[in-house]
Amino acid sequence: MAPDRDPRISKAFSAMKSMGITTERVKPVLKRLLKLYDWNWEHIEEGNYRALADAIFEDADDKLTNEKNDGPINCDSEPPCKKQHRRLPNVTSTKDNGIKILELEEDKIPQSSNRTRLVESSQSSLGDPRSESHHHVRQAQVQNRGPLGREPIRDYNFENVIKDRKKKHINCSPQFSLPTSNVGPGLVETSLFSDELEKNNGSDSAHDYRTHNIASSTCGRVIVSLNCHHTLVQHNFHIPNLDDVLKFMETKYPRSDNIVGSEFSLVKFLKKLCESYVEFGAILADRSLINNLPYNDIHQTSGPKRDNPRIDYPARDVDNKVASHSGSSDSVALVVAQRKPMNNSNGKRVVRISDITNGTEKVSISLLDEIGGEDLPNFTYVPENIIYQSAYVHVSLARIADEDCCSSCVGDCLSSSVPCACARDTRGEFAYTPEGLLTEEFLRSCISMKQQPQEHYQFFCQDCPLERAKNAYSPEKCKGHLERKFIKECWRKCGCKMICGNRVVQRGISRKLQVFLTNQSKGWGLRTLEELPKGAFVCEYAGEILTNMELYERNKRSTGKYKHTYPVLLDSDWCSENILNDEDALCLDATYYGNVSRFINHRCFDSNVIEVPVQVETPDRHYYHIAFFTKRKVDAYEELTWDYGIDFDDHNHPVKAFRCSCGSEYCRDNGKK
Ligand SMILES: C[S@@+](CC[C@H](N)C(=O)[O-])C[C@H]1O[C@@H](n2cnc3c(N)ncnc32)[C@H](O)[C@@H]1O
Secondary structure, three states, X not given: OOOOOOHHHHHHHHHHHOOOOOHHHHHHHHHHHHHXXXXXXXXXXXXXXXXXXXXXXXXXXXXOOOOOOOOOOOHHHOOHHXXXXXXXOOOOOOOEOOEOOOXXXXXXXXXXXXXXXXXXXXXXXXXXXXXXXXXXXXXXXXXXXXXXXXXXXXXXXOHHHHHHHHHHHHOOOOOOOOOOOOOOOOOOOEOOOHHHHHXXXXXXXXXXXXXXXXXXOHHHOOEEEEEXXXXXXXXXXXXXXXXXXXXXXXXXXXXXXXXXXXXXXXXXXXXXXXXXXXXXHHHHHXXXXXXXXXXXXXXXXXXXXXXXXXXXXXXXXXXXXXXOOOOOOOOOEOEOOOOXXXXXXXXXXXXXXXXXXXXXXXXXXXXXXXXXXXXXXXXXXXXXXXXXXXXXXXXXXXXXXXXXXXXXXXXXXXXXXXXXXXXXXXXXOOOEOOOOOEOHHHHHHHHHHHHXXXXXXXXXXXXXXXXXXXXXXXXXXXXXXEOOOOEEOOOOOOOOOOOOXXXXXXXXXXXXXXXXXXXXXXXXXXXXXXXXXXXXXXXXXXXXXXXXXXHHHHHHHOOOOOOOOOOEEOOOOHHHOOOOOHHHOEEEEEEEEEOHHHHOEEOOOOOOEEEEEEEOOOOOOOOOEEEEEEOOOXXXXXXXXXXXXXXXXXXXXXXXXXXXXXXXXXXXXXXXX
């Protein structure tokens, strides 16, 4: 008795049958694909058996040499599976190089439809391990310009497809399809980036370009494409996704840069797009290099000189694989991973550092100066707060009362039907959603408190530590402090696990961030390399924990050698004491020791991140964490900004205010030129 057939095989057959392909035709292809993919059904089942159907049709296409028909097309009147797989109009059977004959149906599909589909699928398959063979098949289609039909298919030969798939899986170097120019008759395509193509005509063939379709007229009769020469790939370049390039470009050339307006030039605009493609591909290459580095301290040959001995900028020699290392996890060794120094379009050296955290964070955080000329930041990277000297921060389990933790919880507190004791301070509701975002309500109230402080409760110290620091003998009256909303996270004495949804900030940075040199006279800034949803945790403000007195003294002594970051006052709970001791009146300063948050620039009012007080390890709220969350969805490559809450008219503030160039229409700096 024959053994039962694997149900996955039956499913594949019936999926193909629904496309009009008989089991006999599917069998040999499926067998070969299974072998090719090492019996990994995932690849075959993916996208409703796309790979299988493609292999059938594409191989068939490859072998056909009949003439194409031209004619009008109505792409929308066909069901999706037909649109996806139909090729060119029908012709009757023909023979070509021993390939068995396909007999095509009467329905006529004009060649322009083929072209449109080719370009579309060439984009969608980028990054797909199978896409290379797709490119190959596409090349064959374009070269042969054969009439390609869909059904019924009598037979075909898979040997070439299978061989090529195998070959290309082993060969890691990128494959290139033909550029979209020079396609068959009846189809006009224009490459606005043809300069390079023409320049290289003598030595390189059109095969040497990776093509991205940018825009096309209806049904693809006219296409604007971007062609990237393959030699780029050999020069520390990673083929980027076009959508990401466009986002990158929008960030790099904001509207204010005359990219639109009376100065607008389409050609210049497109040139910028090409340059952005090159730059972005280089960034990606750098990031992939980070992951592949055998050690974390390979360094570059370029970069400005520095003068702070506490920061170890290791030997600037790419080939010096055993470069110096600070040896201490406290001091930052800015790690540079760049195979080859690169210059930007102005001839200035591009500086890239693969991980400014020196491995102290869970994720690498890169630094990129593509403008050139700025000194590298001068500080010591610390992933967590660290006491400078006199601050009183007492962390002990004994201080955590039973009612301040959830020792009887197990697993994830958010999944429990009754919120645990840790949600008490947020009125019995957790501040986080199960997705790890701030709840709408909590976020809304934080934003409201920040933007309309006058509408919220303020308290006034009897003896304000801030004023005391300025003048111990005759302090001025307290100017008021907001009593802010806290998040209280579960911690060590709680019974839940680290995966508990009420432990977000303590798990550290998880998003892809990058320090970059802004082009708006703000110095370095921080941006996200991935899209962030509203309410997402970005990073904590980590720095030295100082008493306000220490901060005041520090600022008085400051020589101006260091660019000051903005200290954060931990005054959200000062209302709970009548008179606060100096060692309990704390603040955070990231000027000398800090984490990535020290690069977040200020934006008046409509910044995209907000600071939230978070209690983690001590119920004593003289000390707590400051965590940054997004106020709205933030696009990839958008700069992260925070409203420092500066009063630009307060000339007595311990840190002298800068001239604000935040660009916000609500900018509060009235004194700038
Ligand atoms: C916390 S640091 C931010 C990182 C800083 N841009 C750097 O290069 O290290 C604060 C300093 O950045 C600069 N800065 C931040 N926001 C700015 C803004 N909106 N306009 C001008 N300068 C700004 C000021 O020099 C400020 O003292």
